[in-house]
Amino acid sequence: xxYFLELAYFGKAYHGWQRQxxxxxxxxxxxxxxxxxxxxxxxxxGAGRTDAGVHASQLYAHFDVEEKLPENMIFRINSLxxxxxxxxxxFEVQPEAHARFDATARSYEYHIVQKKxxxxxxxxxxxxxxxxxxxxxxxxxxxxxxxxxxxFSRSRTDVRTYNCEISHAYWEKTTSGLVFHIKADRFLRNMxxxxxGTLLEIGLGKMHVQEMHTIIQSESRSEAGASVPAHGLFLxxxxxxxxxxx
Numbered sequence: 272x273x274y275f276l277e278l279a280y281f282g283k284a285y286h287g288w289q290r291q292x293x294x295x296x297x298x299x300x301x302x303x304x305x306x307x308x309x310x311x312x313x314x315x316x317g318a319g320r321t322d323a324g325v326h327a328s329q330l331y332a333h334f335d336v337e338e339k340l341p342e343n344m345i346f347r348i349n350s351l352x353x354x355x356x357x358x359x360x361x362f363e364v365q366p367e368a369h370a371r372f373d374a375t376a377r378s379y380e381y382h383i384v385q386k387k388x389x390x391x392x393x394x395x396x397x398x399x400x401x402x403x404x405x406x407x408x409x410x411x412x413x414x415x416x417x418x419x420x421x422x423f424s425r426s427r428t429d430v431r432t433y434n435c436e437i438s439h440a441y442w443e444k445t446t447s448g449l450v451f452h453i454k455a456d457r458f459l460r461n462m463x464x465x466x467x468g469t470l471l472e473i474g475l476g477k478m479h480v481q482e483m484h485t486i487i488q489s490e491s492r493s494e495a496g497a498s499v500p501a502h503g504l505f506l507x508x509x510x511x512x513x514x515x516x517x
């Protein structure tokens with residue numbers, strides 16, 4: 272039978288989600304905990320890859336077992352996980368349900384502070400200069416007019432298509448700064464950080480709003496802004512069709 276495990280993690284200590292031979296990853300830590308508990312090798316499949324240093328308040332992964340798991344499994348998993356990774360929920364799904372391929376939407380947030388905040392040094396990017404949020408939101412709206420976002424993707428990647436369906440993208444003012452919200456059916460590697468970096472160029476007056484059209488149409492990563500640091504990025508929500516749940 273197949274289970275979905277909901278996880279949350281603080282990404283500073285990890286080289287991203289995906290297991291790697293010479294670096295700590297969230298996937299490896301979670302697999303080791305489950306393998307220890309179930310006394311056999313467990314491999315899990317995540318809903319996507321987060322880069323090194325990126326956080327997640329919600330990420331789902333699936334794995335298979337032969338017998339029904341006990342009700343106290345979440346407590347037992349958390350007892351083996353480090354303090355920066357938490358198991359949130361565990362539930363049985365349809366045998367063919369897939370954490371990655373069945374996801375219909377993913378949401379991210381990027382956090383910015385505009386004054387020095389010692390309590391957010393690992394969870395928000397400090398931008399010291401004033402930003403024109405209205406123009407940044409104008410630039411964000413332009414994203415909804417396009418599907419091909421090759422200009423915001425890492426140059427070396429093995430994806431078959433650069434098309435993504437973005438359903439919303441906007442900046443929200445907070446008491447300490449700004450939060451960028453974006454939701455799409457899928458994301459390319461480095462895409463959100465590159466988008467935020469480009470929108471910051473607009474907010475700082477280094478780029479005109481309408482240049483977003485030229486950048487996206489160019490399909491060239493060199494035309495877009497620099498990627499912002501990973502520590503301000505959070506994967507916040509993954510959505511699935513009801514049909515995969517029991």
